[in-house]
Amino acid sequence: MTIKEAQETVDQWIKTYGVRYFSELTNMAVLTEEVGELARVIARKYGDQSFKPGEKDNIGDEMADILWVLLCLANQTGVDLTSEFEKNLEKKTKRDKERHIKNQKLKQL
Numbered sequence: 001m002t003i004k005e006a007q008e009t010v011d012q013w014i015k016t017y018g019v020r021y022f023s024e025l026t027n028m029a030v031l032t033e034e035v036g037e038l039a040r041v042i043a044r045k046y047g048d049q050s051f052k053p054g055e056k057d058n059i060g061d062e063m064a065d066i067l068w069v070l071l072c073l074a075n076q077t078g079v080d081l082t083s084e085f086e087k088n089l090e091k092k093t094k095r096d097k098e099r100h101i102k103n104q105k106l107k108q109l
Contacts, residue, residue, distance in 0.1 A: 003082045010071040021076050031069040038062040 001009070014021055022030065041059050044051045051057070074081045100106055 003085065004080070006067070007071050007075055007081060010068060011075050014072070014075075021072055024073065024076050027069055027073050027076065031066065031073065034062065034065040034069055038066060 021027070038059065041055075041057060041062055043049045044055065045057055045059065071081070073079075
C-alpha cells in the first residue's frame with residue numbers, strides 16, 4: 001500500500017465507520033497519547049523497565065496507531081503525505097548527505 005492509498009483507505013474508513021473525523025485538536029491529543037504508548041513499550045523492551053503483568057510487546061500495533069492518526073491529520077489538513085515525504089527526504093539529503101558519514105561518534109560502534 002502506498003502512502004496515498006493509505007490516506008485514501010483511512011478517509012474511506014472514516015466515512016464508512018467513523019461518522020466523521022475527530023477535530024484536528026482532538027487528533028493531535030490522540031497522536032500524542034499514541035506516541036506515549038509506543039514510548040512505554042520501547043522503554044519496557046529496550047530500556048531498563050520490565051513489562052507489567054498484562055502488558056505486551058506490541059510495538060507494531062502502537063506504530064500503526066500512530067500512523068493511523070497521522071494519516072487522519074493529513075487528510076483533515078489537506079496534506080499530501082507522499083509529496084511532503086519526498087520533499088522532506090530531498091531536504092534531508094541535501095542537508096545531511098555528508099554530515100552523518102563524517103560524524104566520528106557514529107563510527108565508534
